[in-house]
Amino acid sequence: MMILRTLKRQPMHGYALVQQIKRTSDDVLQIEEGSLYPALQRLLKEEFVKAEWGISSTNRRVRIYKLTAAGGKHLEREVSSFERMLKGVSQVLAPGEL
Amino acid sequence: MKWLRQLFSRRRISQDLSEEIQAHLDEKTEELMADGMSREDAWQAARQQFGNIGLIEEKSRNVWAWPSVDDLLFDIRYGLRALLHSPVFTAVALLTIAIGIAANAAVFGVVNSVLLKPLNYPNAEELVALHQVAPGAEGLADFENGLLLSPSMYFTYSDHNRTFQSLGVWATGEANVTGMAEPEQVRTVSVSDGVFETLAVAPALGRSLSQVDQVPNSSGRVVLSYGYWQRRFGGDRTVIGRNITVDSQPREIVGVMPKGFQFVDADFDLAAPLAFDRGKTILAGFGYHGLARLKPGATIAQANADLTRLLPIWMDSWSNGPGSNPHIYETWKITPTIRPLKQQVIGNVGELLWVVMGTIGVVMLIACANVTNLLLVRVETRQQELAVRTALGAGRARIVRGLLVESVLLGIIGGALGAGLAYAGVRFFVVFGPSNLPRLNEISIDGRTLGFTFVLSALSGLLFGLIPALKYSGQRGTSALQSVGRTISVSRDRHRARNVLVVGQVAMALVLLMSAGLMIRTFKALRHVDPGFADAPHLQTVRISIPGSLIAEPERVTRIQNEILDKLTAIPGVQSAGFVSAMPMEGFDSFWDGIYAEDKVYTDNAIPPLRLFKYLSPGLLQTAGTRLIAGREMTWSEVYGLQTKVMVSESLAREMWGTPSAAVGKHLREGPMMPWHDVVGVIQDVREKGVQQVAPEIVYWPPIRKNPFVPGLVYAQRTVTFVVRSERAGTEGFLNELRAAVWSVNSNLPLASIRTMQDVYDQSVAQTSFTLVMLGIAGAMALVLGIIGIYGVMSYTVSQRKREIGIRLALGAPTGDVLRIVLRQGTKLTLVGVAFGVAAAFGLTRLMTNLLYGITAHDPLTFVAVAALLILVAILACYIPARRATLVDPIVALRYE
Numbered sequence: 001m002m003i004l005r006t007l008k009r010q011p012m013h014g015y016a017l018v019q020q021i022k023r024t025s026d027d028v029l030q031i032e033e034g035s036l037y038p039a040l041q042r043l044l045k046e047e048f049v050k051a052e053w054g055i056s057s058t059n060r061r062v063r064i065y066k067l068t069a070a071g072g073k074h075l076e077r078e079v080s081s082f083e084r085m086l087k088g089v090s091q092v093l094a095p096g097e098l
Numbered sequence: 099m100k101w102l103r104q105l106f107s108r109r110r111i112s113q114d115l116s117e118e119i120q121a122h123l124d125e126k127t128e129e130l131m132a133d134g135m136s137r138e139d140a141w142q143a144a145r146q147q148f149g150n151i152g153l154i155e156e157k158s159r160n161v162w163a164w165p166s167v168d169d170l171l172f173d174i175r176y177g178l179r180a181l182l183h184s185p186v187f188t189a190v191a192l193l194t195i196a197i198g199i200a201a202n203a204a205v206f207g208v209v210n211s212v213l214l215k216p217l218n219y220p221n222a223e224e225l226v227a228l229h230q231v232a233p234g235a236e237g238l239a240d241f242e243n244g245l246l247l248s249p250s251m252y253f254t255y256s257d258h259n260r261t262f263q264s265l266g267v268w269a270t271g272e273a274n275v276t277g278m279a280e281p282e283q284v285r286t287v288s289v290s291d292g293v294f295e296t297l298a299v300a301p302a303l304g305r306s307l308s309q310v311d312q313v314p315n316s317s318g319r320v321v322l323s324y325g326y327w328q329r330r331f332g333g334d335r336t337v338i339g340r341n342i343t344v345d346s347q348p349r350e351i352v353g354v355m356p357k358g359f360q361f362v363d364a365d366f367d368l369a370a371p372l373a374f375d376r377g378k379t380i381l382a383g384f385g386y387h388g389l390a391r392l393k394p395g396a397t398i399a400q401a402n403a404d405l406t407r408l409l410p411i412w413m414d415s416w417s418n419g420p421g422s423n424p425h426i427y428e429t430w431k432i433t434p435t436i437r438p439l440k441q442q443v444i445g446n447v448g449e450l451l452w453v454v455m456g457t458i459g460v461v462m463l464i465a466c467a468n469v470t471n472l473l474l475v476r477v478e479t480r481q482q483e484l485a486v487r488t489a490l491g492a493g494r495a496r497i498v499r500g501l502l503v504e505s506v507l508l509g510i511i512g513g514a515l516g517a518g519l520a521y522a523g524v525r526f527f528v529v530f531g532p533s534n535l536p537r538l539n540e541i542s543i544d545g546r547t548l549g550f551t552f553v554l555s556a557l558s559g560l561l562f563g564l565i566p567a568l569k570y571s572g573q574r575g576t577s578a579l580q581s582v583g584r585t586i587s588v589s590r591d592r593h594r595a596r597n598v599l600v601v602g603q604v605a606m607a608l609v610l611l612m613s614a615g616l617m618i619r620t621f622k623a624l625r626h627v628d629p630g631f632a633d634a635p636h637l638q639t640v641r642i643s644i645p646g647s648l649i650a651e652p653e654r655v656t657r658i659q660n661e662i663l664d665k666l667t668a669i670p671g672v673q674s675a676g677f678v679s680a681m682p683m684e685g686f687d688s689f690w691d692g693i694y695a696e697d698k699v700y701t702d703n704a705i706p707p708l709r710l711f712k713y714l715s716p717g718l719l720q721t722a723g724t725r726l727i728a729g730r731e732m733t734w735s736e737v738y739g740l741q742t743k744v745m746v747s748e749s750l751a752r753e754m755w756g757t758p759s760a761a762v763g764k765h766l767r768e769g770p771m772m773p774w775h776d777v778v779g780v781i782q783d784v785r786e787k788g789v790q791q792v793a794p795e796i797v798y799w800p801p802i803r804k805n806p807f808v809p810g811l812v813y814a815q816r817t818v819t820f821v822v823r824s825e826r827a828g829t830e831g832f833l834n835e836l837r838a839a840v841w842s843v844n845s846n847l848p849l850a851s852i853r854t855m856q857d858v859y860d861q862s863v864a865q866t867s868f869t870l871v872m873l874g875i876a877g878a879m880a881l882v883l884g885i886i887g888i889y890g891v892m893s894y895t896v897s898q899r900k901r902e903i904g905i906r907l908a909l910g911a912p913t914g915d916v917l918r919i920v921l922r923q924g925t926k927l928t929l930v931g932v933a934f935g936v937a938a939a940f941g942l943t944r945l946m947t948n949l950l951y952g953i954t955a956h957d958p959l960t961f962v963a964v965a966a967l968l969i970l971v972a973i974l975a976c977y978i979p980a981r982r983a984t985l986v987d988p989i990v991a992l993r994y995e
Contacts, residue, residue: 013121014118014121014122015121015122015125015126018122032147032148032149032154033122033126033147033148033149034119034148034149034150034151034154035149035154037115037118037119037154037155037157037158038154038157038158038160040158041111041115041158041159051114056125058125058128060121060124060125061117061121062118062121062125063114063118063121
């Protein structure tokens with residue numbers, strides 16, 4: 001979901017994606033950088049993203065991932081269900097109603 | 099299809115991935131270096147932060163993996179390795195399968211090309227043959243062709259039908275083409291309007307014949323076949339518009355038909371218009387094949403009803419001349435029995451091919467049984483390996499699947515080998531198959547045949563793999579681990595499958611041998627039939643036609659024929675020569691009509707049964723070896739004197755006058771107004787339409803006589819077969835002298851159908867001999883495979899019981915007893931198999947009744963002989979392992995354990 005969300009803003013390649021996620025999550029989420037790739041492959045297989053070879057800002061041949069229409073829809077569904085879940089959790093955890 | 103694409107792009111995906119990860123690491127390294135790290139440190143750190151590269155790559159790849167396919171690929175690899183591991187087993191099994199599949203694929207290729215594929219015309223399913231039967235016109239209407247159409251029928255049908263898009267009639271013939279190198283006799287097809295339209299095949303060059311060409315008495319145009327165009331004109335495209343001399347008449351070439359085009363089942367060189375003259379058309383003249391294209395949606399039943407409705411109209415619209423009764427044809431009971439054109443082309447060959455296909459299929463089953471046996475033995479010897487795999491955690495399903503994959507692999511590899519062999523097999527079929535097999539030139543191995551081969555291979559792989567695999571799955575892994583060890587004796591249960599297979603093999607082999615035996619008996623019965631000529635290999639025949647455009651005067655025609663006879667007799671080594679309108683079994687169109695005897699009373703409207711009319715020269719009988727039963731032959735002076743002499747066949751003499759000798763001196767004629775002819779001789783019956791067909795009643799006329807229909811006119815037989823008896827018949831030198839002799843009389847006469855009577859005879863029985871060869875091959879294969887099966891099982895049993903036999907011998911059992919034990923087991927299996935086989939054969943051989951001659955499908959001699967043969971051979975096959983059992987050295991056998 002994070003990947004899709006990040007890609008929705010703008011297409012980018014694997015390395016940039018990792019850096020972006022780290023930055024936006026304020027380094028809270030300490031993940032192995034490599035674990036991004038199996039996730040990307042899964043999204044590729046589901047055709048939520050597509051990949052094209054291109055040149056990065058550092059002039060390197062990289063694969064640039066882009067969100068597809070199906071991916072966008074999937075993201076919306078995920079986000080809304082996540083928000084529902086979050087709402088549920090926060091209601092349960094909300095102080096004062098106990 | 100998405101998964102398929104993914105399956106094949108996996109290699110690329112994994113490359114991309116590696117490259118991408120590498121780029122990721124590089125970028126990270128560079129960034130860290132920009133922060134002031136050394137290259138090595140940066141590299142280390144980048145890798146550290148990335149994680150386990152190998153694991154991540156594998157995880158990423160696994161996203162794409164298709165576990166079942168991967169497992170299958172593994173099974174296939176493992177199976178191939180296992181097969182390579184035991185090359186002898188693999189070779190034997192593959193060979194058995196390959197031969198079985200090749201035979202099946204080849205025969206299926208033929209069945210597919212001949213029976214299943216549609217004919218080579220556009221929308222061929224709309225095409226029908228205007229077949230009709232006429233039970234009241236026996237002789238004229240035969241079983242194969244029914245009653246052909248007359249020109250007047252064509253006109254009536256064509257003008258008034260409601261169910262056909264188009265309709266036409268056609269007939270085959272021969273014509274002489276002169277003016278180019280040697281004179282040549284060519285095969286012609288004459289067509290009415292509507293034939294080309296019905297077949298709807300576009301010409302390769304120029305145009306086909308149409309209504310404008312159907313003008314009576316015009317000089318006429320012709321269309322060439324592709325083959326003739328290539329052969330005679332070298333494919334010259336300027337041939338359109340040129341003239342060609344056909345039967346001494348110039349004809350304009352207007353078109354060339356494409357390669358492979360045939361008129362229904364007729365190969366041809368030239369096609370010419372029939373150009374019927376409506377003004378001169380009478381009711382009779384039933385010599386044309388009818389052909390039509392149904393209107394879309396019209397059924398054959400509707401078309402039959404349509405033509406039935408038209409028959410009375412036909413009789414009322416035409417006449418056979420003043421005083422004749424057009425309604426005599428009501429006694430013929432003409433009934434339209436329209437058939438799909440394909441059925442007309444295939445004829446009765448369908449039955450033969452299905453019988454061959456069936457027998458070859460049974461051979462395949464026997465081959466499968468043998469391979470199953472091999473696999474059973476193999477699985478048993480591999481128990482340990484399989485048990486180990488189970489112990490290491492392989493699921494039972496997985497192992498069973500592995501075994502199945504292995505056997506299907508065997509099947510498919512065998513099938514691939516077999517497909518190669520099948521190409522050779524089809525060549526064999528085309529070369530050695532009956533040359534009168536319809537659609538012979540269309541036989542080929544196409545996609546459907548290859549598909550059939552593939553499915554058959556996979557299915558048979560499953561079939562023979564299933565039994566061992568299922569047997570294995572019924573066993574406990576642990577018990578297998580123990581039992582392969584040593585001492586536990588082989589359970590009875592394990593033998594059961596093998597025994598059932600052997601019984602099945604024996605039974606199937608018996609059925610095949612039985613059908614081969616029946617064909618052998620049929621062939622022998624045919625050989626004993628006197629065809630009406632003797633010493634066929636030394637009878638040379640050649641057909642010569644003298645058209646009216648070349649020699650107009652009838653008597654000159656006979657003189658020239660007589661002169662040719664003299665020249666032929668003068669060739670060194672020639673004993674005698676004669677000519678006749680057609681020799682038996684030559685298959686040329688024949689003429690049938692009724693005759694009246696002087697001493698018989700005929701009621702007014704009754705028409706006498708039809709007899710075959712033949713015309714023969716003096717000397718023909720002696721040359722051909724046809725026996726004269728009573729009386730004498732005609733003489734040349736009687737022939738030239740136009741004396742009214744005639745001869746009849748024995749069957750006709752018996753039917754009309756009781757005995758052959760009583761016929762001599764009697765009188766007969768063709769119609770009320772015609773002269774009486776003296777019967778001077780009676781000739782033995784000849785098998786005119788083939789050895790298997792009943793000899794017809796025949797009237798033999800002189801080659802030239804007064805035209806019975808037109809007083810004052812003389813009629814000569816212009817197309818005749820010359821028959822020469824010589825030891826040199828068939829040799830190249832002799833044929834050259836033959837040609838020279840004919841051309842010394844008239845150099846414009848082409849020689850056609852040059853062959854010996856043995857060739858004619860062989861072709862007549864070609865279908866029977868071909869069936870014999872095919873069933874013989876199938877029977878022999880079945881016998882060999884069956885024997886190998888019995889031998890294999892007995893050998894295996896003996897080797898398994900070695901210890902038991904050793905103990906028996908050690909305890910003092912005489913060797914005879916041991917021999918008996920083994921033989922008894924083998925004999926028991928064989929007898930059970932024979933019992934089943936006889937029962938099956940009893941039901942199945944009935945299917946081939948139409949292929950038999952002179953015996954019933956349940957011929958007791960064949961049944962007893964074949965069963966005895968099979969039992970004998972099977973006991974022999976058991977004897978070898980039994981003998982080996984008696985040679986078991988007790989000490990060795992016991993120590994071995």
